[in-house]
Amino acid sequence: MTQQNVVVSDTKSRIKRAVSVAQKPLVVPGKYNIQYSYPRSRRVLKNIEINGEQRINSWVDCMRASSPTQAKSILSLAEEQYTSWILRHPSALDMFEQIVDASQGKQIVMFLDYDGTLSPIVNDPDRAFMSHSMRKTVRKLAKCFPTAIVTGRSIDKVYNFVRLEELYYAGSHGMDIKGPSKSFKFNKDKKSEEVLFQPASEFLPMIAEVYQKLVEKTKSIAGARVENNKFCASVHFRCVDEKKWSELAQQVSSVLKEYPRLRLTQGRKVLEVRPTIKWDKGKALQFLLESLGFANSTDVFPIYIGDDKTDEDAFKKLIDRGQGLGILVSKFPKETSASYSLQEPNEVMDFLQRLVEWKQVRTRSYLK
Numbered sequence: 302m303t304q305q306n307v308v309v310s311d312t313k314s315r316i317k318r319a320v321s322v323a324q325k326p327l328v329v330p331g332k333y334n335i336q337y338s339y340p341r342s343r344r345v346l347k348n349i350e351i352n353g354e355q356r357i358n359s360w361v362d363c364m365r366a367s368s369p370t371q372a373k374s375i376l377s378l379a380e381e382q383y384t385s386w387i388l389r390h391p392s393a394l395d396m397f398e399q400i401v402d403a404s405q406g407k408q409i410v411m412f413l414d415y416d417g418t419l420s421p422i423v424n425d426p427d428r429a430f431m432s433h434s435m436r437k438t439v440r441k442l443a444k445c446f447p448t449a450i451v452t453g454r455s456i457d458k459v460y461n462f463v464r465l466e467e468l469y470y471a472g473s474h475g476m477d478i479k480g481p482s483k484s485f486k487f488n489k490d491k492k493s494e495e496v497l498f499q500p501a502s503e504f505l506p507m508i509a510e511v512y513q514k515l516v517e518k519t520k521s522i523a524g525a526r527v528e529n530n531k532f533c534a535s536v537h538f539r540c541v542d543e544k545k546w547s548e549l550a551q552q553v554s555s556v557l558k559e560y561p562r563l564r565l566t567q568g569r570k571v572l573e574v575r576p577t578i579k580w581d582k583g584k585a586l587q588f589l590l591e592s593l594g595f596a597n598s599t600d601v602f603p604i605y606i607g608d609d610k611t612d613e614d615a616f617k618k619l620i621d622r623g624q625g626l627g628i629l630v631s632k633f634p635k636e637t638s639a640s641y642s643l644q645e646p647n648e649v650m651d652f653l654q655r656l657v658e659w660k661q662v663r664t665r666s667y668l669k
């Protein structure tokens with residue numbers, strides 16, 4: 302079954318669900334961000350989601366008080382936009398049967414982003430814990446399919462959260478790749494040594510130096526926080542007053558001026574400083590598929606689940622390969638190359654759990 306077939310079928314129920322989701326009051330304010338919450342590459346520090354949401358909330362309050370009819374038309378517009386988005390990126394839970402049908406006869410390989418996908422977004426990056434039930438689900442998932450965590454975090458950090466030896470890990474946006482320990486190898490026929498790839502290893506001292514400079518430069522800005530992710534560094538502004546965002550951006554930019562071999566990208570309330578090498582989460586996905594022996598295989602069905610801009614490189618890679626599918630985790634419409642959507646980590650867990658159950662049923666009936 303082609304992806305188009307999958308998307309076209311079941312339209313009525315999806316519209317129904319889309320409209321009912323769009324009507325949930327909690328979700329509605331953020332939907333005004335449709336075109337604005339996902340800033341295009343260089344529009345740094347503008348139109349960012351949470352404050353956008355607050356601002357819009359107060360706009361809507363004022364508008365309701367002064368002109369109820371006008372407010373209603375804005376709400377309808379948001380609903381329409383959400384409905385149109387969800388039709389293009391239907392829920393992976395609603396489309397579960399079609400997704401597994403499309404994978405028939407192929408080896409599913411799972412790629413999971415960490416923050417915002419397996420763990421909820423929180424203010425303190427050191428406290429982005431994943432739940433026990435999520436860990437249990439991912440453990441079961443890895444017994445059924447080769448499974449990789451692909452993250453902007455350093456491998457050490459993400460491993461401290463995930464604590465599952467049986468997974469592949471691609472840390473620092475894919476610039477640090479490790480395989481599972483030998484006893485957990487999925488494909489026992491493949492070479493037994495751990496996969497290990499560090500395409501940006503020469504940048505290690507530079508990132509360490511830049512990290513120190515960023516800490517120094519930003520320390521006067523309340524709430525700013527710099528995280529060393531080994532081959533890249535993150536400057537968090539989730540807890541910085543919006544009035545201070547441009548000052549923070551200037552400080553970061555002044556440090557980067559001295560480092561032409563580093564570039565800046567943006568994630569969810571975070572500025573990511575990373576090497577200019579042509580390597581990203583999409584390339585990491587490709588590398589891992591090759592390591593698993595699926596370089597030119599048509600019998601593989603990779604599923605990538607992620608919530609952030611950096612995950613778009615992986616979604617695009619799947620489109621280029623013409624294999625598998627991408628699932629964006631988001632409550633709000635965003636520009637994306639993913640085919641499907643899930644609203645939050647809890648839905649991701651439900652989806653993974655269904656995959657596990659589906660696989661177990663198939664294995665049982667195969668053994669009968």
Ligand SMILES: O=P(O)(O)OC[C@H]1O[C@H](O[C@H]2O[C@H](CO)[C@@H](O)[C@H](O)[C@H]2O)[C@H](O)[C@@H](O)[C@@H]1O
Binds near residue numbers: 426451452571611
């Ligand atoms: O690729 P990911 O696994 O999604 O990592 C991207 C960044 O995630 C983390 O920051 C994000 O999550 C934090 C905790 O919920 C949140 O406070 C922050 O605002 C988000 O941007 C991580 O701390 C960064 O280092 C990663 O680059």
